[in-house]
Amino acid sequence: xxxxxxxxxxxxxxxxxxxxxxxxxxxxxxxxxxxxxxxxxxxxxxxxxxxxxxxxxxxxxxxxxxxxxxxxxxxxxxxxxxxxxxxxxxxxxxxxxxxxxxxxxxxxxxxxxxxxxxxxxxxxxxxxxxx
Ligand code: THU
Numbered sequence: 001x002x003x004x005x006x007x008x009x010x011x012x013x014x015x016x017x018x019x020x021x022x023x024x025x026x027x028x029x030x031x032x033x034x035x036x037x038x039x040x041x042x043x044x045x046x047x048x049x050x051x052x053x054x055x056x057x058x059x060x061x062x063x064x065x066x067x068x069x070x071x072x073x074x075x076x077x078x079x080x081x082x083x084x085x086x087x088x089x090x091x092x093x094x095x096x097x098x099x100x101x102x103x104x105x106x107x108x109x110x111x112x113x114x115x116x117x118x119x120x121x122x123x124x125x126x127x128x129x130x131x
Contacts, residue, residue, distance in 0.1 A: 003073070003114060006031060007106045009039060010075040013054065017041040021048060026078045028054035030062055033070040038062040055090040063097065071098035077106040083113045091121040099126055 001009075006029050013027030021044050028040040040058030044051040052060075055076055062071070074094065078084030083105040086094070094101055094117055103120060106112040118124065 001031070001035070001037075003075075003104050003112070004110075006037070006073055006075040007077060007104055007110065007112050009037065010054075010077040010106065011110065013039050013041040014077070014079070017054070018043045020044060021046075021051075024078065024080075026054040026076065026084060028058040028077070029075045030055075030058040030071060031073045032062065032067050033072050036062075036067065038065070038067070053087060053090050055086050056093050059090075059093055059097070068097055071101055073102040073104060075104040075106065075112070077110075077112075079108045081107060083107050086120065091117065092124070095121050095124040095126050099124060 010027040010029040014025040017025030019025050026042045030038045038058045038061045040054045042054045076084050076086050085105055101117040103117055104112045104114050
C-alpha cells in the first residue's frame with residue numbers, strides 16, 4: 001500500500017468520528033508489518049477528558065488484537081488546513097510500541113507530511129528508558 005493509500009484509508013474514518021463537542025473529526029490508519037491495518041477515529045465524551053483520539057483508538061484496537069512490536073506506519077488525518085499533528089498523548093502512546101514508526105500527517109486537501117515519530121517526539125521516554 002502506498003503512503004497516499006494509507007492516508008486515504010484514514011480519511012474514510014472521518015465519518016465514524018463521534019465529535020459532538022469539538023466538531024473536529026480525526027481519522028487514523030495504523031499499519032503492521034504483515035499488512036494488517038487498524039483504523040481509528042476520535043470518540044468524544046460529555047466528560048471531555050474521557051475523549052480518545054483517533055490514533056489511540058487505532059493503537060488500542062491493534063494491541064488488543066495481539067499486535068505489539070510490528071507497527072510500520074500510521075496516517076493521521078483531519079479537516080484542517082495545517083497538517084493534523086498528533087497530540088502529545090498520542091505521540092507518547094505510539095512511542096511505547098513503535099519508536100521507529102513512520103508518521104503521515106495529512107491536511108484536508110489530502111496532501112501530507114511524512115516524518116518519523118522520533119522527529120515528533122525527540123528523546124522520548126519508553127520501555128528502554130527504564131533499563
Ligand atoms: N484529536 C485526535 O483525535 N487526535 C489528535 O492527535 C489530536 C486531537 C481529537 C480529539 C478531539 O476529539 C478533537 O480532535 C479536538 O481536539
